[in-house]
Every structure is written in structure tokens, then in C-alpha cells.
Amino acid sequence: MSDALIDSLTAAVQARPDDLPLRLHLAELLVAAGRGAEAIEHAAQVLSREPGNEAARGLMASALAPPKAAEQTGPAPSVGPAPSAGPSGADPAAGRPAAQAGGVDWAAMEQEFGDVVPPRFAKAGDEPEPVTGHADxxxxxxxxxxxxxxxxxxxxxxxxxxxxxxxxxxxxxxxxxxxxxxxxxxxxxxxxxxxxxxxxxxxxxxxxxxxxxxxxxxxxxxxxxxxxxxxxxxxxxxxxxxxxxxxxxxxxxxxxxxxxxxxxxxxxxxxxxxxxxxxxxxxxxxxxxxxxxxxxxxxxxxxxxxxxxxxxxxVLPPDAPARASIIEYHLRDRPVAGVDLTAVAAATENFSGADLAHLCETAAEYAMRDSIATGEIRMINQSDMLNAAREVRPSTDAWFTTARNVAMFANQSGEYDDLAAYLKKRKSR
Known part of the structure; x- marks a missing residue:
């Protein structure tokens, strides 16, 4: 087979990639020339557009077969009945199981060329995924x-x-x-x-x-x-x-x-x-x-x-220094001017960390609302923070109401002594 003819057809296919008969003819010549690996690509391109194209399937089978089988099969074999199997249940010519009729392992081809050729059978939408054991x-x-x-x-x-x-x-x-x-x-x-x-x-x-x-x-x-x-x-x-x-x-x-x-x-x-x-x-x-x-x-x-x-x-609500640190953390990426962290921390006793995050969010809403109303952007200031502190109520109060009953009436073993001591200290403030 002339390499010049193959090169010419390859150039023609590159110029007209959607010409499927021309691509099939090139694949036939490549199989006949013993260049099965190159033929596979062209046959796969045809099958991706026409999954039922028998000529392309036959060329794919020839290209995948061992060299000797490819010579016997010819450039464009048809997919016919399987040859008789030997005693072991295998095709003596191709060395493949008899169940793979025509010498074509479609499952292997689908796995190898899945990114080019569409799957032979589509799954139903409600079909469950196979169970492969417990996930790591x-x-x-x-x-x-x-x-x-x-x-x-x-x-x-x-x-x-x-x-x-x-x-x-x-x-x-x-x-x-x-x-x-x-x-x-x-x-x-x-x-x-x-x-x-x-x-x-x-x-x-x-x-x-x-x-x-x-x-x-x-x-x-x-x-x-x-x-x-x-x-x-x-x-x-x-x-x-x-x-x-x-x-x-x-x-x-x-x-x-x-x-x-x-x-x-x-x-x-x-x-x-x-x-x-x-x-x-x-x-x-x-x-x-x-x-x-x-x-x-x-x-x-x-x-x-x-x-x-x-x-x-x-784990108790943060103390004053911790509250100041938490407030500073939540204001780090916001426009702030003249905020006294010590004063805000003093106004947020019994606030949890989540409460303080909500307080900073509320103060930002005040400043943003004014900026929208006036058309001029302004920074979050001390007034915003203190107004937010008056609006946001500490979420820990409800918990301490329940905990007080436990510390008073269900602490026979002493496992809540630290809670009782804190509640006593909190009451004396």
C-alpha cells in the first residue's frame, strides 16, 4: 500500500473531517497497511456520529485484532457469526472467549474509547448506581x-x-x-x-x-x-x-x-x-x-x-478582653472609624461569640442603610456599635436559666460545681 496515497487521504480528511465515507476509506487503507492504531481513531470518529455503522464496526474489529487475524479478515470484514470455538470455549484463531462473538470485545472497546464513542446502552434515569462496598x-x-x-x-x-x-x-x-x-x-x-x-x-x-x-x-x-x-x-x-x-x-x-x-x-x-x-x-x-x-x-x-x-x-461566654478580640476580628474587613473596642466589650457582657458576630453584622447594616439614604458612604462608628449592642440580646440567657435549675437541684455528684460557682459569681455582679 502506497504511503503517499495514505498521506494524501489523511490530508483530505483533515480538510473535510465530516466526510465519513472518505474517513472510512482511509481507515480501510490503514488496516490493509498494518497501521491498525491509526485506523482505530478514524473508525471511532465515524462511530461517534453513526453508532450503528456496520462498516466502521468491522474496521474497528480488524484494527483491534492481532496482525495475523487482521490479514485473514481483510480490510473491511463484516460482523458475522462467531467462528466455532475450541474445547476450552475460546476462538483458536484470535484467542478470545467464544462469548465475544465476531472477535469484538465491545465492553473493552467502550471502556477504552468511552471519551470518543457514546455508550452502547443508555441507563434509565431511575437506575441505581452499583454498590461497590463501603466507602472509605x-x-x-x-x-x-x-x-x-x-x-x-x-x-x-x-x-x-x-x-x-x-x-x-x-x-x-x-x-x-x-x-x-x-x-x-x-x-x-x-x-x-x-x-x-x-x-x-x-x-x-x-x-x-x-x-x-x-x-x-x-x-x-x-x-x-x-x-x-x-x-x-x-x-x-x-x-x-x-x-x-x-x-x-x-x-x-x-x-x-x-x-x-x-x-x-x-x-x-x-x-x-x-x-x-x-x-x-x-x-x-x-x-x-x-x-x-x-x-x-x-x-x-x-x-x-x-x-x-x-x-x-x-466553656463560658468570652470575658471582656476576649470579646474585644472577637469584635476586632469581625470588623477586620469592614470600614471602621473611631470604634472603642473596650467600651463595646463592656456593653456586651454575657454575649457569646456568635452574638458578637451578629452584633458586628447589625452595626454594618446601620452604616450601610445611612449610606444608601444619603448617597454618601460612611464608616461604621461607635454609635453604630452601641446601638447594635442595645438591639442584639445575648442568646446565653435562656441557657443559663435552665443551667441554674440543674446546678441547684441536680448536682449531687458535684459534676456541675464549676457551673454553680460561675452562676454565684454572675449573680453577685
């Missing part, structure tokens, strides 16, 4: 970039974390001397919006550890046994990425008091959580469990047993 949960693992230095205030909380987790991790020899294990659990509780989740991320960043945040939506499933398996998989992921901080957000939802549960399925979830915290099926060395809740009185008592979430830390 490693994508849930994060690397925190914040540290305790980014957390304003919370001196007592930081001190407790240093003793429980960070100190032993930084001093392995001292840890070995005192027999301090790297496993442990800490329950953070307090009013909503006071930074419990942010604190957990800061602990992970301080340790240089992996961080996995677990919520009720990551665990609960309508199928029996699936919730327990999800919980086990998440703990296994934490063990596989040790040192790792596993953060159990809203632990009262996953670990609610079993005596108050009407669902047997939820009771088994609590039992599975207890098993994972004990590390019965896998060691929890290097897995630091931090749990957070707004309602510690709803958490099952077994979860707070020694060896599980045995240490409890009250």
Missing part, C-alpha cells in the same frame, strides 16, 4: 490550621487541655514516667455559640494532629445496623490517622440517656459508642476524643464514666 471515610479527615493562640480568653479551659492532652504529648519521657496514656476523652459543655467547635479544631492544630468532626448526620441511617457500622468506621478512621482529635458534636443527640429513649435502635447506637470509646475492638492510643454539648444533663451517665468522657470542662 478517610475524606472526612482534616488538618486544622488554627491553634490555641487563635482562641481568645478561655484561660481555664486551655489550662485543662494542657494537662490532659497537650502536655503529655509534648513530653513523652515524662508521660512514660508517670504512666500517662495518650488516650482520653473530654466533654466540653456550655451555652451555644461560645466556641466549643473552634476550640476542638485549635486543639488539633496545636497537636499537629488529624481532625475528624462527627455529627449525628454522619452516623444515623434508616437501615438496621448501618448506624453502628458508620460509627465504627469513623472511629477506625481516627485510629488509622493517630494522633487524631475525634470531635463528637452535639453528643447529647448520639449519646442521649438510654432510660429516656423509646427507640431500641438508638439505644444500640449508644451502646456502640460506649464500645468504641473503650477501644475494645481497636486500641484508642493516640485518639483524643473531644465531645461538645449544650445539654450535658441529657448525656447518658455511662459515657461520662472514668476512661471515657471522664473530664468535663465548662
Amino acid at each position: 471515610r478517610s475524606f472526612d479527615v482534616e488538618r486544622s490550621t488554627v491553634t490555641l493562640a487563635d482562641v481568645g480568653g478561655m484561660a481555664e479551659v486551655k489550662k485543662r487541655l494542657e494537662v490532659s492532652f497537650l502536655g503529655p504529648l509534648r513530653n513523652p519521657k515524662l508521660r512514660s514516667l508517670f504512666g500517662k496514656s495518650l488516650r482520653g476523652g473530654l466533654l466540653l459543655y456550655g451555652p451555644p455559640g461560645c466556641g466549643k467547635t473552634f476550640l476542638a479544631r485549635a486543639v488539633a492544630g496545636e497537636m499537629g494532629a488529624a481532625f475528624i468532626s462527627l455529627s449525628i448526620t454522619d452516623v444515623l441511617n434508616m437501615w438496621i445496623g448501618s448506624s453502628e457500622k458508620n460509627l465504627h468506621d469513623l472511629f477506625e478512621s481516627a485510629r488509622g490517622h493517630a494522633p487524631c482529635v475525634l470531635f463528637l458534636d452535639e453528643i447529647d443527640a448520639l449519646g442521649h440517656k438510654r432510660s429516656q429513649l423509646n427507640s431500641s435502635a438508638m439505644r444500640t447506637v449508644v451502646n456502640q459508642l460506649l464500645t468504641e470509646l473503650d477501644g475494645v475492638q481497636g486500641g484508642n492510643e493516640g485518639v483524643f476524643v473531644l465531645a461538645a454539648t449544650n445539654a450535658p444533663w441529657d448525656v447518658d451517665g455511662a459515657l461520662r464514666r472514668p476512661g471515657r468522657l471522664d473530664r468535663t470542662v465548662l
Whole structure:
């Protein structure tokens, strides 16, 4: 076969790419010349426009066949009945299974040329995806970039974390001397919006550890046994990425008091959580469990047993210096002029971190509203901040009303002594 003729036809196809008969003729010449790899591309282009073109299918089969089979088949074979198979169920000429009639492995071709040739059969819109087993949960693992230095205030909380987790991790020899294990659990509780989740991320960043945040939506499933398996998989992921901080957000939802549960399925979830915290099926060395809740009185008592979430830390609303830092943070990218952070912090006692963010948003709305009304842009000033402080009410008041009853009438074990002391101090102000 003359290479000059093939080159001429190739140039013609490039000039007229939509001329399918010309492209097929070029593919025939390429197959006859033993240049099957080049013929495949042209046959695939034809099939992408005409999936039922028998000549293109035959050329594709010839181009994919071994050289000897290609010589016997000819430049443009038709797709006919399969040759007789040998005893092993294979085509003795092509060495392919007899089930692949005509020597064409359409499944392999569809996989190899899927980006050029459309699929042979379209899926129904409601056809479920094939189940390939349980997905790897490693994508849930994060690397925190914040540290305790980014957390304003919370001196007592930081001190407790240093003793429980960070100190032993930084001093392995001292840890070995005192027999301090790297496993442990800490329950953070307090009013909503006071930074419990942010604190957990800061602990992970301080340790240089992996961080996995677990919520009720990551665990609960309508199928029996699936919730327990999800919980086990998440703990296994934490063990596989040790040192790792596993953060159990809203632990009262996953670990609610079993005596108050009407669902047997939820009771088994609590039992599975207890098993994972004990590390019965896998060691929890290097897995630091931090749990957070707004309602510690709803958490099952077994979860707070020694060896599980045995240490409890009250996370209170930020103090005045911390409030000033939080306000400054939320004003950092806004136009501000003459704002006295100390005065604003003094006017926002009992505000949570979330309340302070809302306060800054409200002050920005005041300045923006005036700018729209007057047609002149003005900065956020002290008056905006103080007006916002009068409008926004602290969201922690409702929580402390409930907590006061718990501290007064349900503190026989002394587990809420720190809360009682704070409420007493707050009342005396």
C-alpha cells in the first residue's frame, strides 16, 4: 500500500473531517497497511456520529485484532457469526472467549474509547448506581490550621487541655514516667455559640494532629445496623490517622440517656459508642476524643464514666478582653472609624461569640442603610456599635436559666460545681 496515497487521504480528511465515507476509506487503507492504531481513531470518529455503522464496526474489529487475524479478515470484514470455538470455549484463531462473538470485545472497546464513542446502552434515569462496598471515610479527615493562640480568653479551659492532652504529648519521657496514656476523652459543655467547635479544631492544630468532626448526620441511617457500622468506621478512621482529635458534636443527640429513649435502635447506637470509646475492638492510643454539648444533663451517665468522657470542662461566654478580640476580628474587613473596642466589650457582657458576630453584622447594616439614604458612604462608628449592642440580646440567657435549675437541684455528684460557682459569681455582679 502506497504511503503517499495514505498521506494524501489523511490530508483530505483533515480538510473535510465530516466526510465519513472518505474517513472510512482511509481507515480501510490503514488496516490493509498494518497501521491498525491509526485506523482505530478514524473508525471511532465515524462511530461517534453513526453508532450503528456496520462498516466502521468491522474496521474497528480488524484494527483491534492481532496482525495475523487482521490479514485473514481483510480490510473491511463484516460482523458475522462467531467462528466455532475450541474445547476450552475460546476462538483458536484470535484467542478470545467464544462469548465475544465476531472477535469484538465491545465492553473493552467502550471502556477504552468511552471519551470518543457514546455508550452502547443508555441507563434509565431511575437506575441505581452499583454498590461497590463501603466507602472509605478517610475524606472526612482534616488538618486544622488554627491553634490555641487563635482562641481568645478561655484561660481555664486551655489550662485543662494542657494537662490532659497537650502536655503529655509534648513530653513523652515524662508521660512514660508517670504512666500517662495518650488516650482520653473530654466533654466540653456550655451555652451555644461560645466556641466549643473552634476550640476542638485549635486543639488539633496545636497537636499537629488529624481532625475528624462527627455529627449525628454522619452516623444515623434508616437501615438496621448501618448506624453502628458508620460509627465504627469513623472511629477506625481516627485510629488509622493517630494522633487524631475525634470531635463528637452535639453528643447529647448520639449519646442521649438510654432510660429516656423509646427507640431500641438508638439505644444500640449508644451502646456502640460506649464500645468504641473503650477501644475494645481497636486500641484508642493516640485518639483524643473531644465531645461538645449544650445539654450535658441529657448525656447518658455511662459515657461520662472514668476512661471515657471522664473530664468535663465548662466553656463560658468570652470575658471582656476576649470579646474585644472577637469584635476586632469581625470588623477586620469592614470600614471602621473611631470604634472603642473596650467600651463595646463592656456593653456586651454575657454575649457569646456568635452574638458578637451578629452584633458586628447589625452595626454594618446601620452604616450601610445611612449610606444608601444619603448617597454618601460612611464608616461604621461607635454609635453604630452601641446601638447594635442595645438591639442584639445575648442568646446565653435562656441557657443559663435552665443551667441554674440543674446546678441547684441536680448536682449531687458535684459534676456541675464549676457551673454553680460561675452562676454565684454572675449573680453577685
